[in-house]
Amino acid sequence: MKEINLVGVNFWLEADKRKIDFNVLDVTRNENSKLINEGSQYVMEKALIIIPSLPDIFKYNYLCLKNDQDIIDNFDEANGDEWFERGIWNWKNKAWAIGIHLGTNEDWSTNRIGVGEDAIASYYEVDNRLKDKLYFEIIYKDTDEYRGANAKYITYLDSKIADSNSIREDNSLFFPMNAMHEFMLKYKKRN
Template sequence: MNELTLSCGRLWLENDNGPLACQVTDATDEIDSDLKSYNKEYGLAKSCLLVPELPDQFKWERLALASDFPVSAANLVTSLGDRNYLGGIWRVDDLLVAAAVYRQELSDYAALDPSCLPYYQAVDNGVKDQLLFQVSVKAAKDTAPSDLSLDFSFDELRRYYKWLKFKEQQQYDQVKALAEQQAAAAKQAAEE
């Protein structure tokens, strides 16, 4: 899938050359369950991760989230972020739409445009496995001023990154074990 469709419009990723294919993963159930364990009043209508499909080699000035609905300073509710994520929350029709990028190890790359829409700047293939976006949505009428469920939903970016790193390590370990087995077999064959 190359875009996320919400009731208020569409979101997609763009690089310097235009739209970029991405994998959209719906994480609503997992995140909603985590939020409700923290506070029964918390909950989301939708939360999705957008992971760009990147070439082996690239260098872009900008990798950004784009939308066909108004995301501007005029409907900005607040910017948000901590050491793991950076983004903003906007009121669009009867929804609160929040978007963020993963930034724990990318503080030099993560940025906000004037309307607080998150993007990455000056990225290349050296950080390709860390470029993650997330969008979370909930009904504005269901949100009390003290409700931090949109903010807390972005903890998923850190969890997803850790999962990616775990998968990468597992693959490395498998390749290393296979190489060691092949070397041992070759050594044994040479000794015979």
């Protein structure tokens, strides 16, 4: 597949300014089940893993996720760890978490990923040794639901009612970084 349309927005991958094929794994049901089982009050509307279809031998200076809208101006917040780099954008009445699976916490990862001038998420200077470590993710849910839940949580924290656990933060868009990492490790073993 060369493009995917989500909520009226087209997404695609480019390698050195050329569109490349990719596979899409819809992990929404699986990850929402995990969130619910862990006691979360919140779930995702859609959670996808985008896997580039790379040739057997390649070297790209720039591998990136792009879209046909101007999402960059609607940036809200960022979050990451040694396995992920992700940002949240509020756009098209959805809160979008779009990011990169780093696949490793080696030094190259923190220096060779980011948001390009014309892309949402990017890898720089990638070659064959990274072939099984390059993944993108797109997650979204209703903006009002996401913002409302987090505003309620902030109000709860400010109220200093520490003995009650009834109000929780909506972490569904920062979805389970460890769960995603485990999923990708299992996927690599199967293929």
